[in-house]
Amino acid sequence: DTAVSQTPKYLVTQMGNDKSIKCEQNLGHDTMYWYKQDSKKFLKIMFSYNNKELIINETVPNRFSPKSPDKAHLNLHINSLELGDSAVYFCASSQGGFSYNSPLHFGNGTRLTVT
Amino acid sequence: AQKVTQAQTEISVVEKEDVTLDCVYETRDTTYYLFWYKQPPSGELVFLIRRNSFDEQNEISGRYSWNFQKSTSSFNFTITASQVVDSAVYFCALETSGSRLTFGEGTQLTVNP
Numbered sequence: 001d002t003a004v005s006q007t008p009k010y011l012v013t014q015m016g017n018d019k020s021i022k023c024e025q026n027l028g029h030d031t032m033y034w035y036k037q038d039s040k041k042f043l044k045i046m047f048s049y050n051n052k053e054l055i056i057n058e059t060v061p062n063r064f065s066p067k068s069p070d071k072a073h074l075n076l077h078i079n080s081l082e083l084g085d086s087a088v089y090f091c092a093s094s095q096g097g098f099s100y101n102s103p104l105h106f107g108n109g110t111r112l113t114v115t
Numbered sequence: 116a117q118k119v120t121q122a123q124t125e126i127s128v129v130e131k132e133d134v135t136l137d138c139v140y141e142t143r144d145t146t147y148y149l150f151w152y153k154q155p156p157s158g159e160l161v162f163l164i165r166r167n168s169f170d171e172q173n174e175i176s177g178r179y180s181w182n183f184q185k186s187t188s189s190f191n192f193t194i195t196a197s198q199v200v201d202s203a204v205y206f207c208a209l210e211t212s213g214s215r216l217t218f219g220e221g222t223q224l225t226v227n228p
Contacts, residue, residue, distance in 0.1 A: 090160060103165050
């Protein structure tokens with residue numbers, strides 16, 4: 001069983017569209033994250049939820065809205081997609097409020113391409 | 116502010132060579148954790164090691180070893196007798212109680228047969 005799974009793996013869409021990426025973890029972790037990896041491979045945190053509560057929001061445009069229906073799921077909805085949103089988006093989870101309590105377990109990533 | 120520097124953008128070696136990936140970090144916190152992650156060509160991020168700031172013991176795991184030196188703020192990663200399957204991007208990362216996990220820019224390692 002995949003520990004952290006995200007869907008879809010690839011997402012190609014046009015500018016201006018709205019899209020969602022789903023993430024689920026079956027590790028029993030209480031904290032989930034979204035990271036963005038740009039074309040230069042740089043990884044940067046976007047959001048973090050602990051027990052369904054938002055605890056990190058790192059200067060991300062408000063076109064990005066995370067939603068956590070329960071502690072095993074953290075979805076990412078993006079409105080009015082722009083070319084600059086093209087990237088690989090990684091979901092991750094850990095036990096504890098910060099990853100130093102336990103290492104992050106990452107999903108396999110969603111490659112978003114905006115044309 | 117926290118910062119992680121991986122000065123080597125790309126490294127290319129021939130199979131069976133030893134290779135060291137450098138990582139230098141900056142933080143004012145006395146309590147922190149350092150990590151290494153591997154990202155193979157398939158794209159997933161794989162956790163390799165975590166080390167806390169109070170434990171400077173070097174660690175060895177098979178062909179992998181890590182050298183943590185607080186005096187130089189470095190946490191270097193050595194692969195002994197490299198193999199083609201070691202080809203990947205390797206990320207060093209830092210987390211403190213006051214900040215989120217901060218990644219370095221990664222080192223692309225290519226091991227040629």
